[in-house]
Amino acid sequence: MMRNSRILQGISVFSYAAFATPLSQPQQAVINGRITPDKQVGVGHFSEWSRATKKEFLIDWQAGREDKWIFVQGNEGGDTDSMTAALTWAYHLGHATQNTSDPLKAIALLQTPTHALDLRPENKKALENSKMTAGHEDLLTIDELPEDPETLSRKLRGIVLVDHAKPLRKWNDAKILSIFDHHKDEGAGKDADPRVFEKTASCTTIVARQMLDELEKLSEEYHMPHELLELILSAxxxxxxxxxEEKSTKADVETSKRVLARSNWREKDLSEVMEGLDNQLNGIRNALDHLGLRDLLRRDWKGDLVDTPSPQTPTISLGFASIPYSFDEQIEKTEFSELFDWFAIHAAWTAEMGVDISVCLNKYKIETEDGTTDITEKKKIREIVLVVRDDVRIDAAQADALFKVAREAIEKAGKDGLLKELKPWHNAPELGVRQMVWTHESDAGRKDIRPLVEEAVMTWD
Known part of the structure; x- marks a missing residue:
């Protein structure tokens, strides 16, 4: 009820339809070689640019001209911030250089499969608001690449990382041209330019600020579609x-003001616009009750290969899922509502991904009372689920050792205070071999826990 009321509140406070033209009426279109009479084709310059850029890249790939292209790519979690930052910088690179002696060809690559994009309903809504084609045909996703990344990376002009501090292993052979990130600098792309690491709420803030700074220095500004500007504000x-105030920085506020002034909402109050977008999109973002466990696992999945000192197994595949439900709630989403079924579904997913060690980071809230009044408050709880397989790259003995060092690293973080109130899950004795679940009450998320586990893997022998 609370989730539904928030969505309704967002719609009443701020109706996106008051500012944006809806998608074109259903019409016949050729999508992926198929005639689809009821497909809603995007309208407006932004959608047309994105679709044309995707087509041009595929034409150039077929003709062996991959070296002309720059991939602007975010992280594989594929949230609205990562997606928008990539689209924004790709648009800027192409348009800012179009009248120069070295016009650049740039395209945003979403490192999320097409079928997983709608697992983030806020993405679907933000793109719909920006009048993009339904079904995401305007976008280039990782599963649509006509060549494997390991090979393609060596042919490209280069890559730009947004909302991502270092490339995934499969892109290691690509030249890193620029990096924009609002997390920790991990030392990649030392020669990249621009190379910006800054603590902001949104990476899109950094990208949009750089775009506007460069745009305003041009002798003649290129056309900036209002749909892109409004997508930036959404992210x-x-x-x-x-x-x-507690979530944003001065850069977030100042950049939003500059973007708003160029958008179709320029006559609106910034606070009203941003609050309305937050109510609408974050309300939709939390409407996930219809998703099953497998979809929750793949909805926000990030992983890569990690180096180890073991000559027998020099690399290990490590994956992370972030899920906004408790472990108990997730169990209830399985067919049999039993612990074994959670691990069966999890095993099928990690096998598909070729993962050796996986970590699920769950977060949820519980109601608590202070004991002196009848007022209840929401208390945030987080969980860590650690699982190591022995059937991908390592055998049972190696898996036991790997599980041991990862478990010890997490429990040490509990003793050191990083993971406040770390303790075993209430049904931990029922867990199987190389399975462990903890709860904790800190704010430590993936950006804190992933380095712990990666360092443990890198010391495992």
């Missing part, structure tokens, strides 16, 4: 909770 609003 910043989601990550800053509508520019709330």
């Amino acid at each position: 910043i609003a989601i990550d800053s909770s509508g520019l709330k």
Whole structure:
């Protein structure tokens, strides 16, 4: 009920339809070689540019001209921030250089499969608001690449990383041209330019600010579609909770002002616009009750190969899922509502991904009372689920050792205070071999726990 009321509140506070033209009426279109009479084709310059750029890249690939192209790519989690930052910088690179002696060809690559994009309903809504074609045919996703990344990376002009501090292993052979990130600098692309690491609520803030700074220095500004500007505002609003003071930085606020001034909402109050976007998109973002466990696992999945000192197994595949439900709630989403079924579904997913060690990071809230009043408050709880397989790259003995070092690293973080109130899950004795679940009450998320586990893997022998 609370989720539905928030969505309704968002719609009443701010109706996107008041500012944006809806998608074109259903019409016949050729999509992926198929005639689809009821497909809603995107309208407006932004959709047309994105679709044309995708087509041009595929034409150039077929003709062996991959070296002309720059891939602007975010992280594989594929949230609105990562997607928008990539689209924004790709648009800028192509348009800012179009009248120069070295015009650049750039395209945003979403490192999320097409079938997983709608697992983030806020993405679907933000793209719909920006009048993009239904079904994401305007976008280039990782599963649509006509060549494997390991090979393609060596042919490209280069890559730009947004909302991502270092490339995934499969892109290691690509030249890193620029990096924009709002997390920790991990030392990649030392020669990249621009190379910006700054603590902001949204990485889109950094990219949009750089875009506007460069745009305003041009002798003649290129056309900036209002749909892209409004998508930028949407991404910043989601990550800053509508520019709330405790969630946003000065850069988030100032950049949003500059973007708003160029958008179709320029006559609107910034606070009203950003609060309305936050209510609408974050309300939709939390409407996930219809998703099953497998979809929750793959909805926000990030993983890569990690180096180890073991000559027998020099690399290990490590994967992370972030899920906004408790472990008990996830169990209830399985067919049999039993612990064994959770691990069966999890095993099928990690086998498909070729993962040796996986970590699920769950977060949820519980109601608590202070004991002196009848007022209840929401208390945030997080969980860590650690699982190691022995059937991908390592055998049972190696898996036992790997599980041991990863478990010890997490429990040490509990003793050191990083993972406040770390303790075993209430039904931990029922867990199987190389399975462990903890709860904790800290704010430590993936950006804190992933380095712990990666360092443990890198010391495992």
